Structures are given as C-alpha cells and as structure tokens.
Amino acid sequence: MNKRREQLESLKRKLAAITGAGDAQPADVSRAAPQPVTQPWDRIRASHSALAQQLDQLASSPDFGDVDRARIAHIIARAGHEPAELDRLAEAVLQEQGAALVHPSQQRNLPGPRFAVHNLVAGQVRLGEVIPDHRSDYEVAGDFGLDLDVLRTSLLVIGPPGSGKTRGIAIPVVEHLSLAALTGKASMVVVDPKSTDFAYDGWFDVTIDPLNPTCGFSLFGGSRTADVAADRLASALLPPRVTDDKAYFIDASKNALYACLEPFLAAYERWPTVPELLGLLRADQAAVDGVKSRLKGAGAKDLKALLDTRGRQMQRTADPAASLVERFALLDRPSLRRLFDHPGPTFQMRDLNRPVRVRVSLPEAEYPDASRILARLVVSQFVQITSSSEADRSIFKGLVIDEAGRFVDDYVARGVQKLRSNNAGLVLLTQTMADFPPDVRATVFGSTGCKAVFGGIDPTDADIFSRWFGDQYVTETTINRSATSGVRYDQYGSVGGRSESHTAGYSARRVERARWTVSDIITGVPSGHALMSLARSNGARVGPVLVNLRG
Structure with a gap:
C-alpha cells in the first residue's frame, strides 16, 4: 500500500510539473499561521x-x-x-x-464574462478536470490546464464534428492568448474558417476580412528578399498535393515569381500590387517596359534579362507557370485587391514581434479558392517569421488554426520543429489526420509535442493514438480447475456410489496491454472529454490524461 501511495504521489508531482498545477492541499485553519501575501x-x-x-x-x-x-x-x-x-x-x-x-489597445481586460479560469501571472489557463483512470498517468482528480511553455511544443487536436474541439480547447486557449497579449507576454494569429467561431468583440486588434477590409494584409509581409517571397507565395498559390513528376512545374512557378519580383523591388523599392504583379507574370509589354525604364546603374542589365526569362517561359509550347498565373488571378477581385493593396494600415507578419492579436476571417462561401490561398499564405508566413533569427524570443507567438488539415503543407510541417526554440507554437485543430496531405501526416504528428483526441474518431486515427499512448503492464490471472473421481464405500464395505473432488489452481503473470485500445478511444471517451498528453520545451512529458472539459 505504501508503494502504491508513493507511485500516486510521484505521478501527481509529474503532472504538476507539466501543467503548472500546484500540490494544493486543504489547510488546517486551526494550526496554520497566516501567510504574508506575496506580490x-x-x-x-x-x-x-x-x-x-x-x-x-x-x-x-x-x-x-x-x-x-x-x-x-x-x-x-x-x-x-x-x-x-x-x-x-x-x-x-x-x-x-x-x-x-x-497595451496599445488601451484595454485592461476583455469585455464580457470569461470562458475559462486564467492565472495570468503564471501564464496558465484551466481547461477542465482530470478524471482518475488506471490507464492514465494521473489517477487523482484535480484541475488540468496549459501554460505558454507547453504551447511552445505545439498542440494537435483531433475530434469529429460537434465533439467540443472549439469550445473545450480552442476558445479557452485563444482567450488566454488574448489576455496574455494585454500583459505583453504574447502575440497571436487565429485562422477562422467559419468567420464566426472566434468573432468576439475586444479579443483582437486586427481582423483580416476580405469582405470588410478595414485593415490590409501584405502578400509579402514575412519576406525581405525576393527569393524568399517567391517561395512562400508559390507554396500558398499552388496545391499541396503534387507528385514528383509535377515538381518541375513547382520550381518553374517559383522561378517565374522571382523573375518578376526581384526587378520590380529594385526598380520601385517596394513590393508590387496584385495587378502589377499579374501584369509581369503575364509578360504584359507595358508592365515590363515600365519596370525596365526605372532600372539604372550596376546590375540593371542582369535584372532586365531576368524579366525577359518570364517572356521566354511563356513562349514554350506549355507554359510551366501557367497554373500559378491563373491561381494568382483568383486574387484579382475588387474586394481582395482592397485587402492586399489596402491604402490604410496593413498588417505584416513581422508585427508579431510585439503583443498584437490578429484574426483571419475566411469568406469561404464567397471566395473558396482565394480563402484557401489566403489561409495558406498566413500560415506559411507565420512559420517563416517565427522560425527566423529575427524573431523576438521574449514574447510567445501563437497560431491557432481551425480545420488545419487544409492549410498545412510540407514547409509548415517541417517548420513546427523550429518554433519552440523561438518561443512560438501552433494549435492545429482538425477532424481527422486524413485531412492533412499524406506526405506530411507523420511529420505533423511527430513534431507536435502535445496531443488531444476526442471520442468517436476514425479507427485509423484511434490506432495511431493508441500506439502513441503506449502499453502498460497488467496482471493476468489464470484459474485452472481439475476434478478427481473415485468409488465410495458404505459401512459394510459395499460400493455405495462414486465421489468427485474439485481442486483449483491460480497463476498470475505480468503482460503488456495497450493503455487505451482503439475501442477505448472510439467508444470509451465520454462526450465533452478528451484524452490529452502534454510536453514541455525541456522534453518533460505526461500523458495520456482523461480530462472533463466541461468540469
């Protein structure tokens, strides 16, 4: 019994180290001396x-x-x-x-009641209550929450529609990041595909909304050089699922963008507008001549020759960058031009190095393709900025992406591993791992330190999480029964019948079993609950833990 109690206490301290929860115990009021208030x-x-x-x-x-x-x-x-x-x-x-x-917004709190309980000095948000379970690392009831250091390792949330991903995890985390930004500790970007899940007054300083562009968004906001800008913009414009035999067209598209951006940047010392870049991509003679006329001095000859390479690309039997040009033309709409070529204040992703709060509202009903391009551009720019050497490590930078599977490509998946050292992290919410492109699923799953899974998920996903949560030793008891028969004699020595005797033997052995089987995850996690495993930036881990997100 003492050994069991020591194990429970050890597990309790382990979870406390991860979640930031303390070992709070009921105080003996009659004996405890008054403690001074610490500030x-x-x-x-x-x-x-x-x-x-x-x-x-x-x-x-x-x-x-x-x-x-x-x-x-x-x-x-x-x-x-x-x-x-x-x-x-x-x-x-x-x-x-x-x-x-x-804070520059002059806010000292968020309007309205809060969705969750927060400890802003410690940087913690409470998500729910631990449900004691012998399959978990934590068999004692208590509060369960996250802090900014845990979010540095990034969080992957998998759950079917209506399971509570948004209400149980995403909204408390976004609310906490919004409050943390008011304290100067954090900045955040939230990608809102439905335009309504996170539309709370006072939670954001900037709203990127193509239907109501009160603030602009820079297509090149995370880039200082033309080659980086070309790579990121091409990745956002082109579809993520491209076979090896089509990689040539990806490279040709990046080269086409670079051949247009580098001369324009040298000529005008700014990035082009959507119509200006579209004119250069289409090798419009007036647009090309306008840039060439402003190129002077050393290097002008090479830059003019670079512009001519786009014209030669178009003269081929099949223009390898034709798909990119047509997809970029999807952004050449009046409302989208007002967003990307906004005359007023414009958000650039490098602004995340100060405590700013940004919501990206995607008008998928009106502009489905352009919305996906915008979302992928936001995500890739975030990873680019936060993983660069220019990132301010004194402030946590968070990106929350609902329906993340549609917006994460290989560049973003590989970039997750670089974020924690720069004090940044992603919160990826999706219905199934199948939403991610096949070539990035393993990278996304392996590079996110924290996991949360809801009941009712796809069996393939449940098998992945079951193997991730690992095995545990259980005691398996076997009962062996045997019967022995014989002849019974009466007092006169005559046969009086037959008799039987029964014996039972017991054997026990230690065997390995899945902590949470596929069936347990699919049908055994109650509604409003999630299995969560957490990690810290120093490598400490705990999980799985069954959490009641409504508790």
Whole structure:
C-alpha cells in the first residue's frame, strides 16, 4: 500500500510539473499561521521601495485587475536585463496608476464574462478536470490546464464534428492568448474558417476580412528578399498535393515569381500590387517596359534579362507557370485587391514581434479558392517569421488554426520543429489526420509535442493514438480447475456410489496491454472529454490524461 501511495504521489508531482498545477492541499485553519501575501514586485522591494509601495497601494484598489498585475509583473521580470525599464515603470505608475504602460489597445481586460479560469501571472489557463483512470498517468482528480511553455511544443487536436474541439480547447486557449497579449507576454494569429467561431468583440486588434477590409494584409509581409517571397507565395498559390513528376512545374512557378519580383523591388523599392504583379507574370509589354525604364546603374542589365526569362517561359509550347498565373488571378477581385493593396494600415507578419492579436476571417462561401490561398499564405508566413533569427524570443507567438488539415503543407510541417526554440507554437485543430496531405501526416504528428483526441474518431486515427499512448503492464490471472473421481464405500464395505473432488489452481503473470485500445478511444471517451498528453520545451512529458472539459 505504501508503494502504491508513493507511485500516486510521484505521478501527481509529474503532472504538476507539466501543467503548472500546484500540490494544493486543504489547510488546517486551526494550526496554520497566516501567510504574508506575496506580490510579483517583492523582488524589487529592497532596490525600489517607493515603487513597490505604490504598487502595494494599487493592488488594494478594485480597479486593479489580474491583467494589470500580470502586465506589471512581466515588465519587472524583463527589467532584470534593462534596469531603465523600472524607472520608466515608476514614472508611468505615478502618472497613469493602474493603466501604467497599458497595451496599445488601451484595454485592461476583455469585455464580457470569461470562458475559462486564467492565472495570468503564471501564464496558465484551466481547461477542465482530470478524471482518475488506471490507464492514465494521473489517477487523482484535480484541475488540468496549459501554460505558454507547453504551447511552445505545439498542440494537435483531433475530434469529429460537434465533439467540443472549439469550445473545450480552442476558445479557452485563444482567450488566454488574448489576455496574455494585454500583459505583453504574447502575440497571436487565429485562422477562422467559419468567420464566426472566434468573432468576439475586444479579443483582437486586427481582423483580416476580405469582405470588410478595414485593415490590409501584405502578400509579402514575412519576406525581405525576393527569393524568399517567391517561395512562400508559390507554396500558398499552388496545391499541396503534387507528385514528383509535377515538381518541375513547382520550381518553374517559383522561378517565374522571382523573375518578376526581384526587378520590380529594385526598380520601385517596394513590393508590387496584385495587378502589377499579374501584369509581369503575364509578360504584359507595358508592365515590363515600365519596370525596365526605372532600372539604372550596376546590375540593371542582369535584372532586365531576368524579366525577359518570364517572356521566354511563356513562349514554350506549355507554359510551366501557367497554373500559378491563373491561381494568382483568383486574387484579382475588387474586394481582395482592397485587402492586399489596402491604402490604410496593413498588417505584416513581422508585427508579431510585439503583443498584437490578429484574426483571419475566411469568406469561404464567397471566395473558396482565394480563402484557401489566403489561409495558406498566413500560415506559411507565420512559420517563416517565427522560425527566423529575427524573431523576438521574449514574447510567445501563437497560431491557432481551425480545420488545419487544409492549410498545412510540407514547409509548415517541417517548420513546427523550429518554433519552440523561438518561443512560438501552433494549435492545429482538425477532424481527422486524413485531412492533412499524406506526405506530411507523420511529420505533423511527430513534431507536435502535445496531443488531444476526442471520442468517436476514425479507427485509423484511434490506432495511431493508441500506439502513441503506449502499453502498460497488467496482471493476468489464470484459474485452472481439475476434478478427481473415485468409488465410495458404505459401512459394510459395499460400493455405495462414486465421489468427485474439485481442486483449483491460480497463476498470475505480468503482460503488456495497450493503455487505451482503439475501442477505448472510439467508444470509451465520454462526450465533452478528451484524452490529452502534454510536453514541455525541456522534453518533460505526461500523458495520456482523461480530462472533463466541461468540469
């Protein structure tokens, strides 16, 4: 019994290390001494006593919320590397009180009631309650949640329609990232294919909506050079499922884009608009002559020759970049031009290096093909920016993608592995692994550190998760019964009948069995529950854990 208790305590500490949950136990009120209230600014109490006292007074004000506390705690934590930040904070507190160094949106909280419970100082969000189960790593009931370090390893969520992926996991995570952005800790992009799942007032600073383009979106927002821009734009425009014999056309399309972008960038020192780039891709003589006339100095000859290569491509019997040109023409619509060539403020993916909140609303009913191109462009730009050396590692950068299988290609799948070192992560939600292209399924599954699976999934997916969750040893008991018959004699020595005696033998052995069988996952996970396994950026893991997301 003592050994079993030690195992349970060990598992409890293991999950606490992953989820950030503490070993909270009921306190003995009659004996416990009153504990002093700790504040995030206690560490500066000796060196900046006046500032600490001001913050103590603010903390007692009803106007001082958890977002304010977490924002100031984050500023103080960062000030360890930049002491001048504390002086700036002290001046701001003196002038603005609880609104000191507030987020650019001027928000100090989200409007309306919250969907989940958050610990913003620790960066944690509660998802639900652990259901004790002998097949899990955690057999004690308690709170279950995620934190920003767990999200760094990326999260894959698989569940059929109506299972609760959005309400149980995606919305609490998005709400937490929105609050974390108000504290200065995070930035996020949310891809909303239905346009309504995440459309909450006050949750976002920027909404990319082709039907109502109040803010523009840069086709080249994640690129500083023409070759990188050409690769990313071509990957977004062309379909992800391309056989090896068609790879030639992919390369030709990237070369065509580069041959148009590099001379234009040198001539105008900016990226082209949709009509300008389309004119160059179609080798329109007026468009080509306009660029050539502005090319001067050293290198002009080579750039003009580069423009001519696109014309030679088109003169072939079959233009290898014709498919790319026609797909790019899908973006040449009045409302889409207003989005990509917006005259006002324009969002560029490198803006994620500051605490900004972005929602991408996809008008799939009106522009199905253009919506997929936009989504794939957003996803590839995110991976490009967050995996580059220019990424700001002091801020967490999150991308939440609903129906992710349609928007993830090989570049994105391979890029997931690079994100955690730059303090970034993906949350991929989809109905089945079959939604992902066949050549990226294994990469997506293997590179995401955290997994969540709902009941009722496809048997093929259930088999993948069953093998991922592994085996466990169980005790198998075998009962062997035997009967022995004989002759029974009476008191006079005569045969009085026959008698039988029965014996039973017991044997036990340790055998390996799947923790969660395919049948367990499909039919044994209740509605509103999910099996979740988590990982930290340092490699620590726990799972599977059965979580009641409605608890």
